[in-house]
Amino acid sequence: MSVAYVPSETLANALGANEVAAALAARGHEVVRTGSRGLAWTEPMIEMDDVAYGPVTNVDELEAVRLGPVDALPGLAQQQRLIFDRCGGRDPFRYDASALQEWLERPAADILAEVEASGLRGRGGAGFPAHIKWRTVRDTPADKKYIVVNADEGDSGTFADRLIMEGDPFRLIEGMLIAGRATGADAGVVYLRSEYPLAARTFEKAVAVAERMGLLQDFAIELFIGAGAYICGEETSLLESLEGKRGEVRAKPPVPAVAGLFGRPTLVHNVITLCAVPAILSMGGAAYAALGVGASTGTMTFQLAGNVRRGGLFELPFGLTVRELIDDWGGGTLSGRPIGAAQVGGPLGAYLKGAELDAPLTYEALARLGAGVGHGGVVVFDDQVDFIEQARYAFAFCAHESCGKCTPCRIGAVRGRELVETLRASEQPAAELAIIGDLCDVMEQASLCQMGGMTPIPVRSALSLPHGTQT
Amino acid sequence: MPSDAPQAVRDICERCVGRIGAPISALREVAATLGAIEQAHMETVADVFNLSVAEVRGIVSFYSDLRTEPAGRRHIRLCQAEACQAVGARELTAAAQEKLGIALGETAADGSVSLEAVYCLGLCASGPSAMVDGRPLARATIKALFA
Structure with a gap:
């Protein structure tokens, strides 16, 4: 049978x-x-x-x-799966380490050169060039260096970290080991959110298999489960949390690549960033860079969610438009009504509407709209979306999740929510919107991290206010 | 609370010693095992990890999993985040509140049920999402919540 x-x-x-x-x-x-x-x-x-x-x-x-x-399969066959190529249709715990062993025998300088040639940028949200972090960690002298994996995937509309950790946990182990080899780190920690218990079990089982296979003799991997705090997806808050403290963000500099976990040089990457590295070594950095558009190289694991007929994960080169993703891959809205907006890049991402939906999904094109790719999540709303309510929610979420360390975020989010709550009944909505715009300026320019600094993005885009200068 | 709880807390802490982020892991396990973190538990955690009780209280108040009030016997968590909003999470939440006669964030007076907000379960392509007694639910309806 x-x-x-x-x-x-x-x-x-x-x-x-x-x-x-x-x-x-x-x-x-x-x-x-x-x-x-x-x-x-x-x-x-x-x-x-x-x-x-x-x-x-x-x-x-x-x-x-x-x-x-x-x-x-429609929806699968046309994808370009470099990260998710082994996910599905096979036992994730049966692992052939021969490719990994070849990669780990390559000189560190060689690996760094391939990562640089690939143009890989951070997939967690910031889009920072990976090779710069790798070189900084490598070149900073220290008695101990760490690889820290950010699997605190709290953005609504995103589930790529979860899918790879549940479906091909060895991909992440590969990325961590290669990064350790290239940077001189001999310990890795995965920070996983507590809402993902199956990912925790799958990953731990894979680590045990890797240990039995003798793959972890020079590199220790530890899994840490979070305790329910969105802000711990911010890298310095995450490091504080790993040190057993409240997840309050740190002022930068120093950047974690110089002084991160326990003050040591630390390479902090999102799960998907590290999971792209095996493909880069396998196909070569230049071939990886040939995918995508301009400085948005390679594939992105787009996650389509919300009011959409065929949602899920689609690994595709950067460059298709938001509308193509929703209509061609997702089959349009689930309700069958016209698209009202798509929020791209999680709760700190912009609500794109109308002609903005024809923007290509690249770091550069979205930045021009005051938006960002974020972690690749696209949440679809139909034309029944209530934009004032979405703006209120953006402030309310920030107020709920703010670590409280800096004033613009801690107080600004509360005041912003109050302002939006009175907007609908306001007799002078233009004046009130101007105040909200001013508040957004302050939060953008004076917040310690991107929680306060980017909350204005969904607010401004939902309320059709001009976008700020610092996006 | 059973009288041997402080020893149980100490055992949990000692299993966590040496692990990364140990005080948080210990507190998470205390909350999960004993239902809620009490003052005496915080004192034990402070003692084992050489922290002040104020520091431990600071940690507890920061993370939402580190609950100081037990959840109801039936624990319903409803996702309130954007992808679920786009497919009716607000309406589902309103219906659940009406059915149970409690607001989001409350536990029924008789301790039978808690209704809590959760911000993303990662089931965003098939919302609205919920978690009932630890079991994830996709395309949740009011009927499925109380099945």
Whole structure:
């Protein structure tokens, strides 16, 4: 009887994958639990004899939900999967280390040169060139250096870190080991949010397998589970938290690459940034840089969510437009109504509307709109979206999550929420909007970190205020 | 609270010693195991990790998982973030509040149920999302919440 590949991934499980796996096993199939292909509308999606079925609700009527051969699946086949190439359809804990061993034998200078040639930029939100951080960590003398992985994926509309950690945890281990080799760090810590318990279990299991395979003799990996704080996705807050303290942000400089965890040089990267490195070494930095547009090189793991028919993860080169992502890949809105806005880049990202939706998804094009790519999340709203409410929420979220260390963020977010709450009934909305604009200026220019500094982005874009100078 | 709780807290702390971010991990486990963190627990954590009780209280007040009030026997967390807002999270939240007669962030007086906000469960392509007693729920409806 055919082997059945069934995802064990949080969304698939929430939609019944565990029950499907049990039913298939009861009918005599050998069941292999896998990562997800990321096509959320097909979950639970199973694979047998290289044919995909989904969403599966009744295992006795699979033909009714036959999607076709896996390698020709609409929504999957046209992707360019460099990071997610091994995710789905296979046992994530069966690992062949031969490629990794070759990469780790390369001289550090060689690895650094490939990362620089690739043009890789941070996928967590800031988009900072990776190789500069790597060289800084390498060149700063210290008795101890760290690789810290930011898996505190708190942005609404994003789930790429979770999908790779649940579906191909060895990809992250590879990225960490290569980064350790190139920078001279011998310890790595993954900061994972507590809302992702399955990712924690999957990653820990993979680390145990890697240990048994002898891959961690020169590099220690530790997993830390957060305790519920969005701000800990900010790198200095994250480091404070790893030191066992309140996650209050630090003033920069010094940057973490010079003085990070316990004051030592620390390479802090988002999960996806490190997961891009194996592909860069495998294909060569120059070939990676040939993908994408201009200084937005390589692929991005776009995550399409919210009011959209076919949401999920789509790994594609930078450069398609927001509208293409929503309409061509996502099939338009779930409600069938016109798109009202797309919030790109999480709760600190802009609400793009109208012609702005035709902007290409690149760091540069979005910066010109006062927006950003962020972690690659795109949340779709239909034309029923209430923009005043979205602006209120942006301030309220900042007030809820502010670490409280700097005044513009701590007080500004509360005052901003109050202003927006009175906006609807205001007799002088233009004057009130001007005050909100002023408040946004102060938060942008004087906040210690991007929590306060970028909250004005969703506020201004929702209220159609001119965008600030510091974006 | 069972009388051997302080020893249980000390055991948890000692298992965490030497790990990164140990006081936070210990407090998270105390909250998860005993339901809530009490003053006596904070004193034990302070003692094991050589911190002041004020420092421990500072940590506890910062992180939302480090609860000082126990959740209800049924623990419903509803995502309030943007991707879920776009597919009816506000309406779902209003319906749940009405059905239970408590507001978001409250526990029923008899301790039977808590309704809490959560900001993203990572199920954003199939919202609205919820977590009921630790079990994730996608495309949540009021019916599924109380199934």
